[in-house]
Amino acid sequence: MLSFLDKLVAWVLTGFLAILTIFFNMYLLLINQRNYRKSAKHRLNPADFIITAISLASISLQVLTYLWQTLDVIDTVCRISLAGAILLVLIFSVKFIIFWSTAFLTFYYGTKLVVEPVHCYTRIQEAIVKHVHTALAVIVVSGFANCVPLLSVLTYYNGTTSGLSDCGSIMPTDMTGLAYVFYYVIISDIVPGIIMVKCSISISYHLAKHLLDMKASSNGAHGPKLGTQMRVIKMTLSLVVVFVIFVIVDIFTQMTVVLMRQNTLALTILFASIYTTVSSLVLVYGKKSYWKELIASYNLFLDEYPCLSSMKVEEVKTEPHEHSHGH
DSSP: OOOHHHHHHHHHHHHHHHHHHHHHHHHHHHHHHHHHHHSTTSOOOHHHHHHHHHHHHHHHHHHHHHHHHHHHHHOTTOTTHHHHHHHHHHHHHHHHHHHHHHHHHHHHHHHHHOOOOOSHHHHHHHHHHHTHHHHHHHHHHHHHHHHGGGGGTEESOOGGGTTOSOTTEEOOOSHHHHHHHHHHHIIIIIHHHHHHHHHHHHHHHHHHHHHHHHHHHTTTSSOOOOTHHHHHHHHHHHHHHHHHHHHHHHHHHHHHHHTSOOSOHHHHHHHHHHHHHHHHHHHHHHSHHHHHHHHHHHHHHHHTOGGGGGGOOOOOOOOTTOOSOOO
16 A cells, blocks of 8 residues: 555656656657758658657656646545546546557557568558558547546545545446456557567567678678667667566556555556656667757756766767668
8 A cells, every 4th residue: 555655755756757758758849840840841751750649648648647646645535536537547548649659650660670571461561651640540549539438437536545545546346347447458558568579579580680691791791780770670679678567567556456456556657657758768869860969969058067067978979871860
């Protein structure tokens, strides 16, 4: 069980993580907006479009999680429990959108990096990748459509736990409610996880094969160079690792809420906050031009304050074979 102090710590941590997440995601949004304005057709490439959607959803999630944690700490007697329940449903909806959009991003990179012989599956892949905007619209609508029924599962007030209960927590009272929570976990955590792991395996296999081919062709004279493509691969695999770790923790904490009837919902919300922070950092790092610009801006800021010069970060050097965009 979480004490009032535990909830207070989770609240403060969520606030700190929200600042970091909003910073990284605003940075991604501003860079993508600049790319959009610079492009001749005023269009973003599909990867940037998906990243923009993830950034907007991540900022929304952080605002919602902070509001929920605030309500959880302040409203101990559950006066406005319906507001807590609605916030919770919105959090689960946005979390669903982030997970599926991230799975879509790895799927997109998987189709771009891995060349497979043409068959029925690759034709479906191509069709989905060609309609990125439609696919993302479907993800957003599905997010809300799958989560709004959770309102019927949420218990707004449970006076038996002496004021320690989470006001709008997920406490299914019958088998239908329990089945729905299990359905939600499978559709929002496990299915996108399977897609991401599948894509990461095919990317890793492609990478190993590519490196072996390059090593054989150069007779081991010098190490193979993949440049920006390698960075995109690292970013994609890092996103998958972060996602898998989070899903394991998320499922465990949700089970403690649903099956063990504990008030650990604040932890579920905190972990969602940690996930958005880490994944947004991975997305910034994954594009060399973005990361390089961020480091340069950070160092420029420190130049204003000589006493902080020891905190400077060494700038990334661009190698001749690398170009700024990995697509």
